[in-house]
Amino acid sequence: MVLAFASCSPRATIPDTSGTTATAETTSPATQVPSAESTGYQVPVIYYTLDNGLKVVLSPDETAPIATVAVYYNIGFRNEPKDRTGFAHLFEHMMFQGSENLGKMEFIQLVQKNGGILNGSTRYDFTNYFEIVPAHKLETVLWAEADRMKGLKITEDNLTNQQGVVKNEVKVNVLNQPYGGFPWLDMPQYANKNWYNAHNFYGDLEDLDAASLEDVKSFFDTFYAPNNAVVVVVGDFEPAQAREWVQQYFGGIPSSTVPETPNLAEPRQEKEQRFTKDDKLANRPALAFAYHMPERNSPEYYAMGLLDQILLQGNDSRLHQALVQDRGYTGSVSGGINADLGNMFNYNGPMLWMGSLVHDKDVAADSIVSVLDKEIQRLQEQGVDQEMLDLALVKMRSSLYDQVGQMYGFGKADLLASFALFDNNPAKINELEEEFKKVTPELMERTIREYLRPTNRTVLIVNPQAQI
Incomplete structure (x- = not known):
């Protein structure tokens, strides 16, 4: 997805922004938000x-x-x-x-x-x-x-x-x-x-x-x-x-007949999957894990966004503390929802919550998966109290504001475009905080049980083949 820029001499007649403009033709009424009651x-x-x-x-x-x-x-x-x-x-x-x-x-x-x-x-x-x-x-x-x-x-x-x-x-x-x-x-x-x-x-x-x-x-x-x-x-x-x-x-560009979106549904995963990939250029092993996400815009979807903050995002996250700080298995663990290809808002179909790390050769893949299971089990057994939920909300709000302010307005444009395309509601950008605030400790616990179960997981192990 990297575009290599090149240049050549422009030869088109380009409109001058100081010139006059044509009168706009009839369009559908505009919807403007926020309302006066918004806070x-x-x-x-x-x-x-x-x-x-x-x-x-x-x-x-x-x-x-x-x-x-x-x-x-x-x-x-x-x-x-x-x-x-x-x-x-x-x-x-x-x-x-x-x-x-x-x-x-x-x-x-x-x-x-x-x-x-x-x-x-x-x-x-x-x-x-x-x-x-x-x-x-x-x-x-x-x-x-x-x-x-x-x-x-x-x-x-x-x-x-x-x-x-x-x-x-x-x-x-x-x-x-x-x-x-x-x-x-x-x-x-x-x-x-x-x-x-x-x-x-x-x-x-x-x-x-x-x-x-x-x-x-x-x-x-x-x-x-x-x-x-x-x-x-x-x-x-x-x-x-x-x-x-x-x-x-x-306004004068003709429309087309767009085919129906194909069926994108994924079956419920009932058994853990494990795969190994040989990499002839890698000199250290790596491991990735992925869990199928709840349906977009469901209550559990927002709960998974907060669980991502608790488990994976930032140096205070449970997996960073367990894998990096406590055990020293790796220098970093990264990932998220729609990791590496966007954010948790700019997609419209089945998605994975995913994490990955490159680790030392003397660390077994099973040891890493065991830590993952222990941290998820600890959350399930001890529960997610309101204090933990409030901290996750603060982190999510910070992440959201970072997205909105990203790259001179592009981050904001990305969310507006995604919500217009997928939800016919770009004003949803102003509703996200309230959706996350609706998440309760009980909903978090139900989401952990259903979506972070081992049988909903796929593990991919990179087997290094390069000679050091």
Whole structure:
């Protein structure tokens, strides 16, 4: 998911942000929150939908004279076509190969020459593109994003080139480095049973080679349409002006017929799974564990978010104390919900709570799993009292605020886009704290019994093969 930036001379006619704008056409009424009764920190949210189905979220913030534009398409790893593994990621690269008015890689040059930064990534349930620019260049970026949504330059040369780029990325990031793909790429393939959740998201090299020009055109026409996307604008701008620009540049793009989301359900796991993977480049063993998560937005889902804080997040967490401080098995243990590919909010399907560590050779894998069991059992037997729950809430609030403030507004845009795509409710960003506050000690205990049972666990052991 790393995008290599390149530059070339722009040749398109680009709108000047000081010029006049067209009058916006009719759209659905905007929903603006928070209400006057809201208390605490609130993210401004203006939400509406264009006639072509494009969801739009505006969140003004005058803290700094910058604007962040994020365009999220409701297509990710999970629902890419079978026999075309890695196709969603391949297409992320194709989106930088030129459009109607911007030549190959000129989108990147346009943003960078205007003092901005940009990137794109592919995740479980979306592919996203974002730009962070000086506020007075907001119109320029909206025009550019609409230009490639309207018509991507799909050619055999561009496809062949990006197939090579992605295959090289797989080799560099996974195949030719120690612990490549561990555990973020490996674990879902071992823990899950449904192909959509369990295939090689990065892409098998054979499947990447097999992608045809017709495949690419069909994929673009189907999934890169306004009715399968959300545009989020965060930063220093006038909402009425931004709304006019969004209508002007995106309003005329036709919608598409989007197929139904495939069945993503996973069966209840009834027996622990253990796997070993030989790694010819690793010189120390590693271990990852994963538990299937409760359904997103359920009470148990929020309870698992707090259990993650208690067990795994921070130096005060139970597993850090037990594995690092007390026993010295490892220098660190990391993980979480949707670990390495996002956060506990920006996905929409089955998910794993996962942890991993690289450890000393004289430490047996069973010793690590035994510590994990002991810490979970201790929580279950002693219970989660209100004091422990309150501390977890403080840590969760801090984590949430870190996410909202991340990277000049991008963290906020990420949550707004995810809640618009998956819940049709970007204002949910302002409801998260209250949802976590509803969690009781009794709910925590029920969640531990059901979701942190050993029979809901998958363990992956890396067997090092490199000679020191």
